Amino acid sequence: MSEPEPLSGPHVLEYTYKRSVGPVLGRFFTGLRDGRIEGVKTAGGRVLCPPMEHDPATGEATTDQWVEVGPGGEVKTWTWIAQPRKQHPLQKPFAFALVQLDGADSALLHAVDAGDEGRMSSGMRVKARFAEERSGRIEDIACFEPEDA
Amino acid sequence: MRDVAIVSYAQTPYQSSVSAQNEVEMLMPILSEAVEKSGIPRKEIGFTCSGSTDYLAGQSFSFVMAVDALGAWPPIRESHVEMDGAWALYESWVKIQTGEVDSALIFSFGRQSMGDLPSVLCLQLDPYVLQPLHPDGISLAALQARALLDAGKSSEREWAQIAVRSRADAKDNPDALVKGDADVDAFLAESCVASPLRPHTLPPVTDGAAAMVIAAGDLARRVSEKPVWIRGIDHRLDPHMPGVRDLTVSPSTAKATEKAGGAAGVEVAELHAPFAPQEVILRDAMGLGSDVKINPSGGPLAAHPMMVAGLARIGEAARQIWGGKAGRALAHATQGPCLQQNLVTILEAD
Amino acid sequence: MADANEPVSVVGIPSRVEYTYSPGRATTRFLRAIEQKRLMGQRCTGCGKVYIPPRGACPRCGLPTDEEVELTDKGTVVSFTVVRVPSENIQLELPYAAGSILLDGADIPFQALLRDVEVADVRPGMRVQAVWVDDAELQPSFTNIKWFHPIDEPDVPFEKFQEHL
Numbered sequence: 001m002s003e004p005e006p007l008s009g010p011h012v013l014e015y016t017y018k019r020s021v022g023p024v025l026g027r028f029f030t031g032l033r034d035g036r037i038e039g040v041k042t043a044g045g046r047v048l049c050p051p052m053e054h055d056p057a058t059g060e061a062t063t064d065q066w067v068e069v070g071p072g073g074e075v076k077t078w079t080w081i082a083q084p085r086k087q088h089p090l091q092k093p094f095a096f097a098l099v100q101l102d103g104a105d106s107a108l109l110h111a112v113d114a115g116d117e118g119r120m121s122s123g124m125r126v127k128a129r130f131a132e133e134r135s136g137r138i139e140d141i142a143c144f145e146p147e148d149a
Numbered sequence: 150m151r152d153v154a155i156v157s158y159a160q161t162p163y164q165s166s167v168s169a170q171n172e173v174e175m176l177m178p179i180l181s182e183a184v185e186k187s188g189i190p191r192k193e194i195g196f197t198c199s200g201s202t203d204y205l206a207g208q209s210f211s212f213v214m215a216v217d218a219l220g221a222w223p224p225i226r227e228s229h230v231e232m233d234g235a236w237a238l239y240e241s242w243v244k245i246q247t248g249e250v251d252s253a254l255i256f257s258f259g260r261q262s263m264g265d266l267p268s269v270l271c272l273q274l275d276p277y278v279l280q281p282l283h284p285d286g287i288s289l290a291a292l293q294a295r296a297l298l299d300a301g302k303s304s305e306r307e308w309a310q311i312a313v314r315s316r317a318d319a320k321d322n323p324d325a326l327v328k329g330d331a332d333v334d335a336f337l338a339e340s341c342v343a344s345p346l347r348p349h350t351l352p353p354v355t356d357g358a359a360a361m362v363i364a365a366g367d368l369a370r371r372v373s374e375k376p377v378w379i380r381g382i383d384h385r386l387d388p389h390m391p392g393v394r395d396l397t398v399s400p401s402t403a404k405a406t407e408k409a410g411g412a413a414g415v416e417v418a419e420l421h422a423p424f425a426p427q428e429v430i431l432r433d434a435m436g437l438g439s440d441v442k443i444n445p446s447g448g449p450l451a452a453h454p455m456m457v458a459g460l461a462r463i464g465e466a467a468r469q470i471w472g473g474k475a476g477r478a479l480a481h482a483t484q485g486p487c488l489q490q491n492l493v494t495i496l497e498a499d
Numbered sequence: 500m501a502d503a504n505e506p507v508s509v510v511g512i513p514s515r516v517e518y519t520y521s522p523g524r525a526t527t528r529f530l531r532a533i534e535q536k537r538l539m540g541q542r543c544t545g546c547g548k549v550y551i552p553p554r555g556a557c558p559r560c561g562l563p564t565d566e567e568v569e570l571t572d573k574g575t576v577v578s579f580t581v582v583r584v585p586s587e588n589i590q591l592e593l594p595y596a597a598g599s600i601l602l603d604g605a606d607i608p609f610q611a612l613l614r615d616v617e618v619a620d621v622r623p624g625m626r627v628q629a630v631w632v633d634d635a636e637l638q639p640s641f642t643n644i645k646w647f648h649p650i651d652e653p654d655v656p657f658e659k660f661q662e663h664l
């Protein structure tokens with residue numbers, strides 16, 4: 001059998017899921033919509049932001065004590081994305097970073113709009129920039145930006 | 150515990166894109182090869198388990214279609230894990246431990262070239278606070294790499310050396326994809342994909358499949374002249390959210406290594422570190438000394454078929470033992486973001 | 500969207516993944532043939548069964564189906580269903596029938612629309628033939644067959660196709 005060139009064609013998988021978020025993330029997202037970032041306390045007194053239903057260190061349920069954190073924080077680690085993918089939160093060169101918000105003991109992953117890689121460093125101060133239109137989702141924080149911006 | 154041994158292994162030559170074959174066409178030759186080499190008639194193999202994910206190629210229920218390659222009639226005992234094939238090996242090993250079966254065929258496959266793997270890997274992340282921001286697989290590995298640099302635990306030069314070593318060793322592996330002589334300084338001159346990761350620190354886009362047959366004690370001794378014994382196998386995981394972990398260490402790898410019997414006496418280690426910096430974390434977690442030969446196959450920097458690369462580490466370690474290059478070997482598989490889940494096996498010659 | 504003052508309980512989190520998919524050797528051959536209005540099945544090198552559309556393997560034997568077999572576009576309805584419930588995914592006028600059709604010389608049926616027939620008259624054993632798109636519209640696609648419709652041939656008794664349901 002002579003072999004024809006393999007055919008190929010575009011194929012898209014798309015899911016339009018709506019997800020129920022539960023009481024813990026529900027409170028977090030409600031806060032973001034209202035322009036406020038909150039963390040939840042573990043039984044051991046650590047503050048998790050983003051909040052979790054359980055303490056990853058012990059597996060115990062987290063408490064119902066909430067603490068407002070940020071909007072400033074410290075970059076724990078980062079990477080510079082010179083060529084963003086179209087699904088990325090910013091369509092210009094930016095950093096992904098783990099940001100430990102003031103008052104929190106864990107770090108939140110988000111984008112940092114620093115303009116230039118040279119402005120990024122671990123330990124640098126950043127602050128959240130809220131989106132103008134917010135609906136209760138992680139993208140209600142549009143990104144972080146250097147605090148001295 | 151029943152003694153269990155690897156009695157055969159087969160893999161496709163790894164390619165950057167397999168478009169001339171679908172998953173079934175890719176699998177048939179290596180399934181036949183693994184079964185034939187095992188010396189156990191296909192219809193007498195007690196259990197079959199595969200590891201794959203539909204999202205690689207966007208083909209729903211591809212793992213069900215893959216069963217077409219088995220000749221699964223009359224009906225066979227069959228299972229599937231949405232994990233690397235190394236976890237299918239684990240399930241098969243457990244199945245043999247139950248005493249219900251004496252042998253198993255394990256396989257895994259993936260054609261990641263049909264999609265954009267770093268983006269596809271976002272689908273494995275927390276859907277609420279991670280996925281909407283699309284932190285792709287390369288970006289997450291880069292956050293881990295930076296943390297390693299900041300902690301003073303590694304250097305970009307060390308990563309380049311790992312890549313040079315991998316490509317050099319891959320020259321002896323006909324199945325490897327990226328091989329040849331390379332230069333550390335030339336690598337360090339590359340621009341970053343996601344800083345501090347340069348192209349040579351990334352796994353190559355790879356399509357392929359692998360298959361393995363394992364058997365319990367007496368059967369393994371009867372069918373194989375040189376069974377490779379699985380002396381220990383264990384898998385552990387760290388928390389999913391990257392912001393609650395110290396990304397520079399891998400407690401789950403350390404625990405799995407300990408529970409699998411420890412790295413003492415290991416001559417060869419096949420480590421599933423998709424990104425060069427992760428090899429440093431794994432070596433440290435396992436306590437591997439400088440006398441241990443790492444990834445003689447070329448490792449995941451030379452070929453990284455997603456969902457297969459972990460099983461391939463175990464197969465390649467077994468090949469080292471069959472080839473007389475080692476008497477005791479360690480093989481490792483990982484899954485999830487930033488080495489979240491880790492499986493360790495300790496293999497030995499008779 | 501929930502009230503702007505209500506606590507957030509549900510979040511829309513869509514995902515979209517794009518691929519360039521290649522169906523492999525057997526499907527490529529099938530699609531290249533159907534582009535020329537030919538129906539090419541493949542025969543198992545072990546048990547001799549003929550598969551259409553072929554996927555490259557015989558699921559009974561786990562062997563390649565390397566031998567190509569050209570089939571006619573006539574076949575037999577071995578099973579069918581009548582769709583009466585509307586759905587946003589259905590653009591056809593209701594009710595309509597869809598059948599499992601076993602082409603002459605094939606060992607597995609495939610699904611296709613049944614038209615030019617009252618749904619009440621559709622039955623297993625009914626002889627049918629493909630209705631193709633105009634030659635100018637032929638593509639490497641199964642949609643070249645618009646539907647099957649009845650032909651004037653006697654029904655096939657159940658015993659003749661019961662192994663191919």
